[in-house]
Amino acid sequence: MPSSRVAIVGAGSTYTPELIDGFARLRDTLPIDELVLIDPAADRLRPIAALARRIFAKQGHSARISTAATVADGAVDADAVLIQLRVGGQTTRRDDETWPLQCGCVGQETTGAGGLAKALRTVPVVLEIAEQVRRANPDAWIVDFTNPVGIVTRALQSAGHKAVGLCNVAIHLQRKFADSLGVPPESVRLEHVGLNHLTWERGVTVGGRDVLPELLDRFGAKIAEDVEIPLALIRHLGAVPSYYLKYYYRHDAVVEELQASGPRADQVAEIERRLLDMYADPALDTKPALLGERGGAYYSEAAVQLVAALLGTGGGSVQVVNTRNDGVLPFLPDDAVIEVPAQVDPEGVRPLPQRPVESRYSGLIAHVTAYEHLALEAALRGGRGRVFDALLAHPLVGQYELAERLTDELVLHNRAYLSWA
Template identity: 55%
Template structure:
């Protein structure tokens, strides 16, 4: 059977990382046709060119095409990988700055910034999913890498679409922990649990032995430096939190940092400009080192492994966003969570999880209700629902900031 993969948002500076994975891991997943789609041809052209050179260097024998025609990209596709940024980096900068005027965290996937991104993104991705149903191959899978991944995946599954959410945080952290322990990452099994960008690693098992105490003890200082967390907090938690949990555990510190002008959006704009210029070099046929600064490390490994398991049914275990279906106590079966799941041709099957302690479960439950309200607001464009969603988010909470942020959001459809 031939395999066609369509990448929607193919003009992303992440895409050469993805192309490298398809070329490097072709023995596991032999893609016959790779189509890069983007509405911005000025980005798509240099990105597609460097992807072609990277694939040729790996000896890849498939067909690479690029197009601004969505129907052409989707026709007959077996896997549709979605990596959109609706509104571009300017919208991200707005997401990170607008909440600051109301004394709240500005961040592209959490808090009010993540809400703004979800309100723009969910309707676009749902429209795209309808197009997938009309034009892609029967039973095509939608792989969502678009942030906020948990909310977008919840919307897709609630809409009846065949979708799985993917994030590179879990695989990145596994490799970092493996390096600290001095073992191959394939030997390390981490208990990754929570919601997208709201997760903890609760164990780190190598050859049947949980080495989490060693990570938090002997390697605690290095781990704390990487995560930008106080070492004492890591040891109190007894787990490794996602770096995104800084916004919840260290809210005042992170807010002050942003108010002082430290905004990731501005860094990314500079990195993207540099990358696009590098991609225009006709001699470049490898991933430039600057791509690591963009934040998509191991994205290709995660994406290729997921698509390969969905294709061949091998049953690999991977951290994905999937329906709970009873795996994590304390949440509804239809809630989308991010946990280790076994992947086969029928999809992702979440592995049973230990119950979360009260302090973790309470935050997860609150955030899941925020996510559900946000999906509803994005689909209905109902102002009251949008306001309640912002008030349900622990990084916004209060009525006045929520109302002020909502009034200032440049959302096309009036709420």
């Protein structure tokens, strides 16, 4: 079986050992000769690379692990480039989670006004990285983990890059459902539909049979707790919403909870500090349990499966990904990026046909897609007016006075990252 060269941009992230562990454990699915860790922050990259080598050695993986400070150096001859980065680090995340709350709106890093701020900071940076990848190796696949995944993937695909977006929500639910039912995860198929961080499981199939009614009957309370959505609502829908739907279905209650709990970024920053201390320990040769508190459960498995399918080392397979709509959801533009199961192989990513989407979902999907289009326009072209347009169109904002105030706050807190401000 041929081996591959894979590069990770943003490898100084504390998430990286999760990926490393997946590459090591699943080497038969995705054989690699070399893994290139790319990050300009040498103080973070050095201990993470050393830990990666220890993890590979402990698990008997013979691949070379190298490092690079620039994408231009690291992406040469790479078959796939994974992008995981956070422009501005936890400081900007804390801002995204704070100033919207002061305006009475959800403070969150991927949706609402905070999500827009992250998109404005992130899209230009990722597009520049993608151009460097294209110059280094135009045949390389780009896999985007960077939030907001839907907007970033749409930016990449609109610029003509071989790109696909990946989120861990689907595989997380698949693993939870499989565990509850006591069946192998690979036997569970999800009827997963929507946009990134705006999805519903309309069916859960095991052995050709839809077991979603059984899941709700036997494990409804546990599922409701996991996704933080009232069980009564889940039963009414007959579908399992993703965790992120709580920001829409319970907006005001969540705002109160967030105002009382404080920014998640503070907790994450402390977890990151402790993780970096652990990574520097020369005796550590496994990913620490604390990494599970950082988030991103199972995303290494999702990444390995996707890259293996794209490169043909694991054969073609069906993966839940973020990719171009191309008529699959007929109420959206073809160039919208949707999150659905897709056939993935070296020929590309082809979203599978979907049965008609009920109005209680399609209306919100269409609304958020319109916002994402305006958000991308603001990220690409800049200007206060475009930021205001995106916020006014967002279903979590949608009021003139509120959009005006949020626009001013967004620009104020992000001047250092907005070339036009």
